[in-house]
Amino acid sequence: NRQITIAELPTGTLGPEHFTLGETAKPEPKKGEVLLRVILMSIDAANRSWMKGATYRAAVQAGDPMPTYAICEVIDANGTHLSNGDIVAAEATWSEYVTAKARKVQPMPKVATLSHLMSVYGIAGKTAFHGLMSIGNPMAGETVLVSAAAGSVGGYVGQIAKALGCRVVGIAGGPDKCKWVVDELGFDACVDYREAGLSRALAVACPDGADIYFDNVGGKVLESSLNVMNEKGRVICCGAISQYDTENPTGPRNLPGVIVVKRLKMEGFIVMDFAHNDAKCVRAMQHWVGTGQIKVIEDIVDGLENAPKALIGLLNGDNKGKRLVRVAAD
Ligand code: NDP
Numbered sequence: 001n002r003q004i005t006i007a008e009l010p011t012g013t014l015g016p017e018h019f020t021l022g023e024t025a026k027p028e029p030k031k032g033e034v035l036l037r038v039i040l041m042s043i044d045a046a047n048r049s050w051m052k053g054a055t056y057r058a059a060v061q062a063g064d065p066m067p068t069y070a071i072c073e074v075i076d077a078n079g080t081h082l083s084n085g086d087i088v089a090a091e092a093t094w095s096e097y098v099t100a101k102a103r104k105v106q107p108m109p110k111v112a113t114l115s116h117l118m119s120v121y122g123i124a125g126k127t128a129f130h131g132l133m134s135i136g137n138p139m140a141g142e143t144v145l146v147s148a149a150a151g152s153v154g155g156y157v158g159q160i161a162k163a164l165g166c167r168v169v170g171i172a173g174g175p176d177k178c179k180w181v182v183d184e185l186g187f188d189a190c191v192d193y194r195e196a197g198l199s200r201a202l203a204v205a206c207p208d209g210a211d212i213y214f215d216n217v218g219g220k221v222l223e224s225s226l227n228v229m230n231e232k233g234r235v236i237c238c239g240a241i242s243q244y245d246t247e248n249p250t251g252p253r254n255l256p257g258v259i260v261v262k263r264l265k266m267e268g269f270i271v272m273d274f275a276h277n278d279a280k281c282v283r284a285m286q287h288w289v290g291t292g293q294i295k296v297i298e299d300i301v302d303g304l305e306n307a308p309k310a311l312i313g314l315l316n317g318d319n320k321g322k323r324l325v326r327v328a329a330d
Contacts, residue, residue: 032103147171
């Protein structure tokens with residue numbers, strides 16, 4: 001059973017030296033547990049934030065295997081209500097095999113493409129849908145601004161908002177990504193945050209201001225985005241990737257003044273908060289995929305051994321769409 005553990009916690013930027021690939025015995029399921037074969041692992045910006053301390057889950061420590069959300073096959077149901085061969089979503093680790101409590105895993109429908117259970121119908125699509133719909137309340141004709149627009153969550157936020165009749169402006173790193181966001185994902189405009197003069201560029205891209213800002217990055221991008229918000233605008237705080245891989249976090253300098261003057265609402269959320277609406281989300285996403293209004297965007301890296309590189313790369317922006325690691329064939 002190959003497994004990747006944290007060699008040491010990073011004090012600066014994450015690198016390959018912070019991980020160890022090792023071999024452990026195949027785990028034995030205890031009573032009430034099942035043995036799972038890991039097929040696909042979700043690579044998330046959050047993996048890095050868990051290395052910094054407790055968040056909505058406990059911090060990871062040196063010596064721990066990296067936790068991950070994964071699509072797995074039950075290979076020993078061990079007398080539980082599950083059956084061998086079932087496909088489930090589970091809290092796993094960066095490993096080939098894991099055990100899990102049978103009542104904690106989530107049976108998945110049989111679908112032609114398992115990766116869709118983590119991208120468009122999984123964590124990426126659900127985070128985009130729930131945050132935008134439940135906190136943003138978008139209306140046709142409004143302008144929606146979203147950062148990390150070529151990433152897994154941001155790409156769906158923009159496509160959903162477009163399907164709802166909004167004007168959609170992305171923020172992404174580099175001219176190629178910005179062009180891809182417009183040409184492939186159908187955004188109305190996309191601004192390169194790495195260029196100087198971000199606030200000015202956003203004002204040009206949002207001539208009527210922004211009614212909703214879906215923030216995946218925090219820091220200076222959040223600061224500039226707040227400057228183009230319209231009065232009574234909604235700011236959806238989904239994550240702060242610009243702050244995860246640095247020892248020198250920088251918050252927006254215009255808080256709270258801009259919130260007061262513009263009467264903005266700023267609200268954070270965790271995707272699980274809206275689990276009661278998951279079925280509605282999946283139905284809506286299936287509809288939009290069917291009509292061609294939403295393109296499924298995935299970035300799959302092969303091999304458990306490449307998981308550290310996949311996470312380091314995600315933090316440096318080398319992904320387009322939902323990044324996954326394929327550990328085994330379906
Ligand atoms: P993405 O697929 O969006 O990839 C991350 C992207 O972030 C990179 O491709 C990169 O794109 C961009 N990025 C990296 N560093 C910076 C920076 N310093 N400033 C601006 N952009 C940067 O990853 P995830 O889907 O894993 O995460 C997206 C966000 O959503 C994260 O903040 C994450 O924590 C959050 N999240 C929140 C959830 C919730 O329940 N609240 C659930 C899931 C994710 P570029 O090339 O454009 O820089």
